[in-house]
Amino acid sequence: MTEESILGTVVVDIILFGLLAITAVEIARLRSLFGVVALSGVFSLLSAGLFVTLDAVDVAFTEAAVGAGVSTVLMLGALSLTTQRERIPSHTALLPFFVVVVTGSVLIYGTLDVPAFGDPKAPVHTHVAPEYIEGSAEVIDVPNVVTSVLASYRGFDTLGETVVIFTAGVAVIAMLGSGLRRRKNGQQK
Amino acid sequence: MFGAVAAAILVTMLLAIIRLALGPVLYDRVLAANTFGTATVLLIAVLGYMNGRPDFLDIALLYALVNFVGTLAILKFSRYGRLGDELPDSEQNLQGEKD
Structure with missing residues (x-):
């Protein structure tokens, strides 16, 4: 660049x-x-x-x-x-505004000691990331480092996420399916 | 060169947001939302070339697809007033209204 x-x-x-x-x-x-x-x-x-x-x-x-x-x-x-x-709310928005301002200033205060963007000495770049970057080509043999981290180094983590999303999908389908059936029965009557 | 293009696209984005906020008719908002999506696609493509990474074009293409889905949903909503089920019924309702 x-x-x-x-x-x-x-x-x-x-x-x-x-x-x-x-x-x-x-x-x-x-x-x-x-x-x-x-x-x-x-x-x-x-x-x-x-x-x-x-x-x-x-x-x-x-x-x-x-x-x-x-x-x-x-x-x-x-x-x-x-x-x-x-609808136009009857009460004033002063209290929510105050809460938002306080939360926002706490969040900004939290960013003050975060390392600068792209800093090579930031902790996240010195812990395991160099190993991933150097090793993934030989150990995993996938050209994209992000893919090898998600699908292999952190494979169990990704599996857990997939299970959660799958469960949520099954639950939604179960709820929607029962609603549709009920409506059809109602129309027949 | 790419900087000038990026600036022009950002100005377009600002104008689209203003039109979205002001309205007043639904179709102003539909057009503004669609314009904004297109401007995002263009901005990502231009940023890719600006940073010497033209492979960002693939991402821009995906954004175009997402934008298309969103616009279809908005148009369907503005035509029928609802999404998804019972569309044939509401079509009959619309025809009934015309008669």
Whole structure:
């Protein structure tokens, strides 16, 4: 990477973060629920773009597919069961705003002693990562290091995640299936 | 060169967000959301070339597919007012309304 392109990426990062903040404020401000759904899709596309500029391409994949794709569809499904506009709340939003500000400042305080982005001496780069990077070509024989870590070095972890997702899928199908059957029986009567 | 393109795409994104927030009609929002998705695809492709990694194009393609699914869902929702089941019924309802 040349110095110029690094500078360009940083500028793009800052602008993307600015757009993210604008989108978040608009989501809180808007009363049209359809607009909120579309804006939350925009929010997750923006964060996916940020992940891409941070070279976390696999995370960006997931964010775009789940956040912008599936959850937009699910939110629209939920929207068809409710009204188009949000009711104006009777109480003021001061307490939630206070909680958000406090939580946000604690989170920002937590980032203060995090090592700088891309720092080669950061703990995460000195623990087992060098072994993975040097060894995966010979030990696992998979060209992509991320794949070899997910599917081999941490194979049991990934298996556990897959089991959890499979269980959730089975549970959802069981619930949806029984609902459909009941409705069909009701129509026949 | 790529920097200028990226800047133009980012401005497009900002304009799309403004249109999404202002509305006022549903179709403004549908168009703005679709435009934003397209701008994201383009931005990822341009960033790939800017950093000398054109293999980002594959990711941009996947984003285009996701965006397509989202737009289809939005259009279906705005036409029928619902998603998924009982669509044939609601089509009959729509035709009934026309008559």
